[in-house]
Amino acid sequence: MQTKKPVLSRGYLYQTIVLSTSQLVLAGCSNTMSAKLAESPASRPAYEKMAEHYLLNTSFTAQGQDERIRFVILHYTALNQTDSLAMLTGPQVSTHYLVPEKPQWRGGEPVIMQLVPENKRAWHAGVSSWGGWRALNASSVGVEMVNRGYTELSSGWRQWYPYTAQQIEAVSILLKDVIARNRIEPYNVLGHSDVAPLRKSDPGPLFPWEQLASKGIGAWPDQQVVEKHLAGRAPKQAAVVLEVQKSLKRYGYDQIPQTGELDEDTRKTISAFQMHFRPSDYSGNADAQTEAIAKALLEKYRQ
Structure with missing residues (x-):
């Protein structure tokens, strides 16, 4: 026995x-x-x-640690509601949150779909980088918004589709919570085009970054500081390309060339920056206003 x-x-x-x-x-x-x-x-x-x-x-705690979630990345789905949900619940692409074009409201609060828990990695950013960080799926929260993106016109111009007021209100409420809980810095609230400027354009020039910044969501330059760095130059006056390249790299666009040449990669990266901070003109030209905005952002957030 x-x-x-x-x-x-x-x-x-x-x-x-x-x-x-x-x-x-x-x-x-x-x-x-x-x-x-x-x-x-x-x-x-x-x-x-x-x-x-x-x-x-567990009596001892190491000082060498930081937060797993450092970024929040915004996208449009480029699809309608049904197709967006089908795509984002399939095996190839995913996101933590999906904000409908016309969210339902219950008790004065928007209903937002959570498709992946924040403690798990969603597949939304792909090949991406920001401020020296790579493969941002591992360190970010992904937020997709149902929006058709754009239609390519025969003229070569793009027709962008606007976001609804209800959708922007819902995503603002969501972002405030995500940012506060994860202690995300303003300059790490980003669009997909910021972290993958050579291949992505979402959330596009109609996404109201300035409106969100006025609610404490994300980064935005102070106009008087922009004017200071503009230093009397006309906004569209040509700037020194290398100065723009250096400023954007310091701010976070770490893949922009540092050659002083306005090559295709530089132009696409400048265009992504302009789409975020000067959506009225995102031609990709290295002009004085773009340089001034970049330097104002550096002064405010990256000292």
Whole structure:
């Protein structure tokens, strides 16, 4: 007949540890016993039971750590509601949150779809980078908005589709919560085009970044500081390309070339920046106003 091993409770283990310690003290120098007995509960090791096989000592905390979620990235789906939901619940692409074009409201609050918990990685950013960080799926929250994006016209121009007022209100409420809980910096509230400017254009020039910034969501330059850096130049006056490249790289667009040449990659990156901070003209030209906006943002957020 097998004899069952005794099951030791956590309380019994703790009593045994204390008893063993007391015995060692008595066997040694008696004048240290009073100090040990006077030890406060706060100085005792903090044990946490893990499964059935080991205990964790959580008495010490390393200084070298930071938040897993550092960014929030906004997208449009370029599809209608039904197709957006089908795509984002399939095996290829996903997002943490989906904001309908016309959200339902219950009790004065918008109904937003959560498709992936924030503690799991959603597949929304793809090949991406910002401020030296790569593969941003691992460190971001993805927010998709049902919006058709744009139609390419025969003239070569794009017809962009606007967001609804209800949708912007809903996404503002969502972002305030996500940003506060995850302590996301204003300059890390981004569009897909900011983190992948060579291949993406969402959320597009009709997304109201300035309106959201007025509610404390994301970054926006102070106009008087923009004027200071404009220094009397006409807004569309040509700027030194290398100065624009350097400023955008410092702000976060870390893949922009540093050649002083207005090549295709530079133009696309400047266009993404303009779409975010000067949507009235996102031609990709390296002009004085673009440089001034970039330097105003650096002064405000990246000192």
